[in-house]
Amino acid sequence: MSQENRFQVNLAGMIDILSNHLYSDQNVYVRELLQNGTDAIRARRLWDADFDAGEIEVALLQDKATGSKTLCFADNGIGLTADEIEVFLATIASSSKGEKNFGDSAEQSFIGRFGIGLLSCFVVTTEIRLITHSAKTGTVLEWRGNGDGTYAINELPLSERPEVGTTVYLSYQNDIATTDFAELHENLREYLFQYGACLEVPIYLLDGRKRLWINERSNGVGSLADLHALSRAQVLQLGRSLLGDDMRLQDYFILSNETGNTFAVAYVIPFAVSTHARRLHRAYLNRMFVSDEVEAVMPEWAFFTQTVIWTQELQPVASREAFYHNEALERVSQALGASLKQQIKAMPEKQLQRLLNTHYLAFKALACEDRDLLQFIYPHLSFRTLNGEETLQTLLSQSDVIYYTHSVDEFRQIADVVRAQQVPLVNGGYAYDAPILKRLNEVLGREVFKLFQAEDVEFAFQPLFAEEERAFATLLSGLNTRMAAYQVQVVLNYFSPHNIPMLYISSQQTQAERELERVAEASNDLFGDILGSLQAEEESVPLAQLYLNFHNEVVQSVFCSGKSEATIASVVEVLYVQALLMGHYPLKQDEVKLMNQGLLQIIKAMK
Numbered sequence: 001m002s003q004e005n006r007f008q009v010n011l012a013g014m015i016d017i018l019s020n021h022l023y024s025d026q027n028v029y030v031r032e033l034l035q036n037g038t039d040a041i042r043a044r045r046l047w048d049a050d051f052d053a054g055e056i057e058v059a060l061l062q063d064k065a066t067g068s069k070t071l072c073f074a075d076n077g078i079g080l081t082a083d084e085i086e087v088f089l090a091t092i093a094s095s096s097k098g099e100k101n102f103g104d105s106a107e108q109s110f111i112g113r114f115g116i117g118l119l120s121c122f123v124v125t126t127e128i129r130l131i132t133h134s135a136k137t138g139t140v141l142e143w144r145g146n147g148d149g150t151y152a153i154n155e156l157p158l159s160e161r162p163e164v165g166t167t168v169y170l171s172y173q174n175d176i177a178t179t180d181f182a183e184l185h186e187n188l189r190e191y192l193f194q195y196g197a198c199l200e201v202p203i204y205l206l207d208g209r210k211r212l213w214i215n216e217r218s219n220g221v222g223s224l225a226d227l228h229a230l231s232r233a234q235v236l237q238l239g240r241s242l243l244g245d246d247m248r249l250q251d252y253f254i255l256s257n258e259t260g261n262t263f264a265v266a267y268v269i270p271f272a273v274s275t276h277a278r279r280l281h282r283a284y285l286n287r288m289f290v291s292d293e294v295e296a297v298m299p300e301w302a303f304f305t306q307t308v309i310w311t312q313e314l315q316p317v318a319s320r321e322a323f324y325h326n327e328a329l330e331r332v333s334q335a336l337g338a339s340l341k342q343q344i345k346a347m348p349e350k351q352l353q354r355l356l357n358t359h360y361l362a363f364k365a366l367a368c369e370d371r372d373l374l375q376f377i378y379p380h381l382s383f384r385t386l387n388g389e390e391t392l393q394t395l396l397s398q399s400d401v402i403y404y405t406h407s408v409d410e411f412r413q414i415a416d417v418v419r420a421q422q423v424p425l426v427n428g429g430y431a432y433d434a435p436i437l438k439r440l441n442e443v444l445g446r447e448v449f450k451l452f453q454a455e456d457v458e459f460a461f462q463p464l465f466a467e468e469e470r471a472f473a474t475l476l477s478g479l480n481t482r483m484a485a486y487q488v489q490v491v492l493n494y495f496s497p498h499n500i501p502m503l504y505i506s507s508q509q510t511q512a513e514r515e516l517e518r519v520a521e522a523s524n525d526l527f528g529d530i531l532g533s534l535q536a537e538e539e540s541v542p543l544a545q546l547y548l549n550f551h552n553e554v555v556q557s558v559f560c561s562g563k564s565e566a567t568i569a570s571v572v573e574v575l576y577v578q579a580l581l582m583g584h585y586p587l588k589q590d591e592v593k594l595m596n597q598g599l600l601q602i603i604k605a606m607k
């Protein structure tokens with residue numbers, strides 16, 4: 001026979017889970033109390049259109065005799081009636097503030113939602129004492145909730161709380177209870193600012209006889225209009241007070257989505273940051289601080305900004321320390337990204353240049369993916385050229401066709417020779433440069449940027465005269481037989497500049513083959529064999545070229561010296577190794593030997 005049973009709920013266990021294991025920080029009780037006080041004031045305003053005051057007053061008291069410390073958290077919000085206490089305070093997960101889903105609720109002005117926040121107070125106390133004067137009934141009630149899951153309600157005389165509103169008393173327990181009073185007071189001030197900086201309700205902390213106005217400087221901001229009303233200096237000041245004084249902020253963008261339900265200030269980080277840096281943003285939900293580690297709320301490419309976001313539409317997780325990664329978050333991130341791009345496009349020239357100078361890598365990364373943005377910023381992007389660093393604007397004003405290399409090494413190999421031909425050449429070997437130039441051809445609708453490979457440098461060479469060819473034919477063929485062991489062909493011709501004696505040019509395939517051979521030499525037998533088997537068949541690898549410049553004095557005097565082929569070969573071998581070193585190619589073992597032998601040979605020939 002089946003029998004229907006009910007689950008038993010262990011209330012003390014539930015409270016322990018919610019209060020001790022839901023939140024990552026034990027100070028969230030400050031946030032929950034701020035949130036309840038603010039919601040109660042907002043509820044009172046909705047209930048009574050004439051009520052325009054509203055404030056939260058916090059005090060830390062210490063019992064002189066016992067040293068025990070008590071937190072008093074008072075608001076002049078709507079208060080609670082006896083029925084409301086039963087439904088909302090005494091029932092876990094019951095809230096007076098509407099639907100649990102943020103975006104779906106018609107009433108979006110409240111911060112609370114889940115009906116569990118007050119339980120976080122049990123992290124720092126064993127009993128919550130709440131005295132409330134309801135605006136609706138005028139009754140004054142005391143509610144005492146215990147961490148063991150029990151509670152008691154008493155009616156109190158009006159004199160106990162003559163003003164409408166609620167005061168929560170927490171008598172500190174655990175390690176907080178033993179914290180020094182001044183330190184606890186300072187911590188409290190810090191947490192009140194962290195969580196409540198953007199709340200519209202003034203928050204005061206009693207400090208002896210003084211009342212510290214916690215959110216005085218920052219409480220103006222809760223809407224896009226508030227933000228636009230601030231001066232530039234005020235927006236920068238806001239950034240410093242929310243993100244930290246050490247940020248040295250100079251520029252910012254005010255962003256928003258179409259509805260205006262999410263808006264932000266994206267502060268430009270004043271120094272270059274890695275494109276892979278994890279950029280964390282600070283977010284407020286209905287003006288209440290959520291986290292300063294929110295990631296997905298801005299697109300990844302916006303890593304050069306540190307953003308403060310205010311939203312009314314994102315769904316917080318129950319701990320309220322993050323947002324759900326759902327479609328709404330995706331939409332917000334896209335909209336803020338689009339808004340940022342639009343603003344970058346509208347920037348005055350000088351400011352844009354400054355931004356690009358600081359974050360050129362970020363913008364190059366961005367321009368690689370975003371044709372629109374590339375079209376807009378390309379004149380300001382700068383590249384390494386034969387003349388140092390130049391912007392595309394300058395380059396394009398000087399030439400209709402601009403060449404670029406794929407790698408830094410290639411650029412290095414041919415730079416001097418290409419410079420002598422007065423051909424514009426960009427070093428496309430740095431991050432994003434070659435892909436950007438390739439993409440720019442599409443954007444500009446014609447092939448302005450042409451890839452230049454090392455082999456293409458041949459255009460700068462002039463052959464020997466016919467009689468010179470004949471005179472050196474035998475010598476060259478002898479030299480080439482000797483150099484065949486190094487997979488290089490010696491070619492004698494004329495090129496500029498004259499002071500360069502030789503130029504070593506190899507294709508990427510030849511370079512890859514050299515590298516394999518070099519690593520195989522340095523490895524143990526087994527690994528060397530494996531690498532050996534990876535090497536291509538000898539015939540299939542094109543030979544590298546060692547061009548010797550007959551304009552050059554050294555080359556000319558060696559070839560016309562009348563010395564033996566062996567002596568001339570020694571000089572050519574030394575020139576070959578020198579060319580490898582100048583091109584930053586690591587030497588193979590036999591090349592190191594070659595250098596030494598060549599020098600010895602030359603010394604002998606001089607005797």
Ligand SMILES: Nc1ncnc2c1ncn2[C@@H]1O[C@H](COP(=O)(O)OP(=O)(O)OP(=O)(O)O)[C@@H](O)[C@H]1O
Pocket residue numbers: 032035036037040075077078079080088089094095096097111112113114115116117118119166
């Ligand atoms: N200072 C207060 N004034 C008036 N009502 C209050 C006050 N504090 C708490 N309440 C009532 O107690 C209920 C429960 O509060 P609790 O902080 O546990 O949850 P919540 O604020 O509704 O939601 P959340 O868990 O999202 O914070 C609230 O919905 C509200 O009705």
